[in-house]
Amino acid sequence: MELILDLRTIFVTGALTCFFIGVIQLMTFATGRFTRSPIWWGVSSLCIGAGLLGAAFRDTIPDQFSVELANTAMLAGCLLLLFGIRHFGGRELHWFGFGSVLLAVWILLALSPGEQGFPARVIIVAVVMAFCDAAIVREAIRLGRQEKLRSAWLLALLFAPTVVIYCGRIVLAMLDQVGTTLFPRDAGANAWLAATGVTFIILRGQALLLLAAERSNRMLAALARRDPLTGAMNRSGVEQWLDQRLRGLRQNEVRASILLVDIDHFKAINDTHGHAAGDEILRVFADAVRGQLRSDDILARQGGDEFAIILPGVGVREAVRVAERIRGVFRDALAAFRDLPEQPTLSIGVAESDLRGKSLDQLLAEADEALYRAKRLGRDRVQAQLKPVEA
Numbered sequence: 001m002e003l004i005l006d007l008r009t010i011f012v013t014g015a016l017t018c019f020f021i022g023v024i025q026l027m028t029f030a031t032g033r034f035t036r037s038p039i040w041w042g043v044s045s046l047c048i049g050a051g052l053l054g055a056a057f058r059d060t061i062p063d064q065f066s067v068e069l070a071n072t073a074m075l076a077g078c079l080l081l082l083f084g085i086r087h088f089g090g091r092e093l094h095w096f097g098f099g100s101v102l103l104a105v106w107i108l109l110a111l112s113p114g115e116q117g118f119p120a121r122v123i124i125v126a127v128v129m130a131f132c133d134a135a136i137v138r139e140a141i142r143l144g145r146q147e148k149l150r151s152a153w154l155l156a157l158l159f160a161p162t163v164v165i166y167c168g169r170i171v172l173a174m175l176d177q178v179g180t181t182l183f184p185r186d187a188g189a190n191a192w193l194a195a196t197g198v199t200f201i202i203l204r205g206q207a208l209l210l211l212a213a214e215r216s217n218r219m220l221a222a223l224a225r226r227d228p229l230t231g232a233m234n235r236s237g238v239e240q241w242l243d244q245r246l247r248g249l250r251q252n253e254v255r256a257s258i259l260l261v262d263i264d265h266f267k268a269i270n271d272t273h274g275h276a277a278g279d280e281i282l283r284v285f286a287d288a289v290r291g292q293l294r295s296d297d298i299l300a301r302q303g304g305d306e307f308a309i310i311l312p313g314v315g316v317r318e319a320v321r322v323a324e325r326i327r328g329v330f331r332d333a334l335a336a337f338r339d340l341p342e343q344p345t346l347s348i349g350v351a352e353s354d355l356r357g358k359s360l361d362q363l364l365a366e367a368d369e370a371l372y373r374a375k376r377l378g379r380d381r382v383q384a385q386l387k388p389v390e391a
Contacts, residue, residue, distance in 0.1 A: 007182075007183050007194055010195050010198060011053070011055055011056035011194065014049075014194070015051075015053035015056065017049070017201060017202055018052060018077075021201070021202070022041075022042045022044070022046040023042070025038045025205065025209065026038065026042035029042070035087070035088065036087065037084050037212060038208075038212060039084075040080055040083055040087055041205075043077075044077045044080035044084060045201075045205060047073050048074050048077035048201070050070070050074075051070045051073040051074025051075075052070075054066050054069060055071070055182060058070075058182050058183060071109055072102060072105055072106050072109070075129065078129050079102070079128075079132060082135050082139075088212070088215075101128065105124060105125075108120075108124050115180035116180070118179065118182070119173040119174075122169055122173040123170055123173045126169040129162070130166035130167055133159045136159045137156045137159045137160050140152045140156035140159065141153075144156065147215065147218075149215060151207060151210040151211040151213075155208065158200060158203050158204050165193065224237075229279055230282050230285075230301055232301040233299065233301070234300065234301060235360065238300045238310070245312070246355060254312070254354060254356050255315070255352060255354060256312045256355050257310075257314045257318070257322075257350060257351070258308065258311075258350070258352075258366070258367040259309035259311070259319060259323055259367065260302075260306070260349045260364060260367040260370070260371045261308070261346055261347070261348050261371075262346070262347045262348075262375065263282075263306075263346060264346065264379045264380060266278060266281065266305035269281060269344065273339075281334075285330055285333075285346075287333070288330045289309065289330075292322060292325050292329060293311075294311075296312055297309065297310065297311050298310040309326075310363075316384050319384075320350050320382055320384050324382055327346045330344075331345070346380065347375050347380065348382045348383070349369065349370030349372070349384075349385065350370055350383070350384040351366035351370055366385045367385065
């Protein structure tokens with residue numbers, strides 16, 4: 001038994017699906033967990049739905065609504081979807097280009113009326129949609145590489161096939177192989193392509209929501225592991241890092257140097273200039289330290305003006321040199337703060353330890369002893385807790 005698909009019914013079903021997805025995307029934004037990107041996606045889905053619904057009534061309502069307005073609305077939805085992805089990725093939005101494309105599309109569609117202009121309309125629509133989908137694939141790949149979002153790769157996978165389909169439509173239209181009407185008596189492959197397109201619309205809508213949810217979850221996880229003022233890890237973040245670092249290791253001791261840093265005279269700054277000035281000093285310190293660390297080194301805020309730095313695979317003598325560099329760059333970074341009652345300095349305790357089998361408190365204990373000795377000797381210095389053999 002041959003399965004027959006009615007093309008108009010598919011268009012109506014696709015329109016209703018787009019309306020439903022658009023409402024869900026707008027409601028997703030209303031939860032307050034996401035940026036404004038779901039607004040773009042929601043409005044995009046509504047525009048595409050309006051375009052499909054208008055096209056479904058082709059030959060029963062005036063062409064101004066079923067051809068020009070319907071196609072323009074559908075292409076506006078595709079462009080808004082691209083804008084939403086670019087906004088999600090923090091990219092610049094070109095409103096002038098958006099308006100120019102829609103105006104050009106409207107004019108070109110108006111200049112290609114009736115059955116004679118059907119192939120030209122197919123080319124116009126397919127070119128714009130192929131460009132939008134290709135640009136979305138590019139943006140999704142960029143998000144996948146830069147932010148390591150797995151759902152971005154899924155999004156690229158869902159948009160890439162339609163780029164090929166639209167390019168195929170362009171070639172067929174240029175060869176005058178697309179007929180003269182949107183709804184021929186024997187839809188055949190066109191009906192199956194339309195049904196496939198509706199499926200892609202549903203999957204894309206879900207992939208967009210997955211993209212937003214994945215980034216939101218990562219941001220929440222990062223906030224749970226990091227100090228919001230300085231961006232340094234908090235205690236929970238360090239403990240998770242230690243657990244991940246040691247998981248699965250069977251051979252070789254995991255050595256690291258621990259630096260415990262205290263900002264000297266920090267209380268005097270808070271008392272004299274207020275907590276806003278103190279917060280700025282903390283940010284300056286964190287920025288200065290990050291410039292001296294490798295990608296796998298850890299900066300953590302212990303609380304107040306005390307920080308811990310973990311240097312995996314670094315011996316105590318090299319760690320002392322790193323600590324001295326940190327003191328120097330922090331001193332240079334404070335050159336702009338000339339009205340401070342007393343220039344902040346750093347007291348740093350350094351110790352080398354085996355990460356395996358020790359709690360965070362145990363790792364910090366020896367560095368804490370060295371830090372205490374640095375303070376007792378007058379502050380603004382680096383002290384190392386050497387092992388008996390090294391001593």
